[in-house]
Amino acid sequence: MRSVIQEHVDQIPYQHGNELLANLVWLKQKGEISIPFLIKALDHPNPKMRSSSAWVLWQIGDKRAIPFLQKRLKDPNPIARLEIARSLVQLGDFSAIPLLIEGLKSDTKYVRFQCMEALRTVTGKNFGFDHLAEDPSVRMASIQKWEQWWNKQKRDPNFSGNYKKNLAKPGN
Numbered sequence: 001m002r003s004v005i006q007e008h009v010d011q012i013p014y015q016h017g018n019e020l021l022a023n024l025v026w027l028k029q030k031g032e033i034s035i036p037f038l039i040k041a042l043d044h045p046n047p048k049m050r051s052s053s054a055w056v057l058w059q060i061g062d063k064r065a066i067p068f069l070q071k072r073l074k075d076p077n078p079i080a081r082l083e084i085a086r087s088l089v090q091l092g093d094f095s096a097i098p099l100l101i102e103g104l105k106s107d108t109k110y111v112r113f114q115c116m117e118a119l120r121t122v123t124g125k126n127f128g129f130d131h132l133a134e135d136p137s138v139r140m141a142s143i144q145k146w147e148q149w150w151n152k153q154k155r156d157p158n159f160s161g162n163y164k165k166n167l168a169k170p171g172n
């Protein structure tokens with residue numbers, strides 16, 4: 001099984017669309033056994049490999065992957081970096097929220113959408129952000145609300161204490 005998993009991981013850079021998605025879902029379905037291969041792939045030179053591996057780790061949902069993702073938060077590729085941040089936040093590590101808020105400023109609609117969806121999913125908020133708004137000043141008004149919200153949350157001991165405690169739970 002391990003060699004089959006390695007083959008699936010090795011194919012990621014060469015796949016696109018439905019073929020790639022099917023492969024990533026297959027890796028997710030293998031669960032814990034695929035985690036070491038995905039963690040190793042976080043160091044691959046190909047950014048598609050790094051971002052796809054982060055996504056699958058999030059989908060598996062094993063919080064033991066968090067420290068490995070945290071080490072890659074400064075990935076040189078902006079898409080891989082945002083996918084790693086998105087995965088961390090989805091796994092419960094809210095320290096990556098500032099990167100997602102920064103991603104709302106992207107010139108790319110897809111990046112803005114993915115960052116907004118991750119933020120909305122974990123917080124239940126959107127502050128009126130419209131990833132399709134062409135006028136950057138319209139988006140900036142919402143982004144400033146996100147920044148204000150985050151500055152308040154990170155100083156709140158109940159908020160920060162709860163998410164840190166959640167990360168420390170065994171088996172998470």
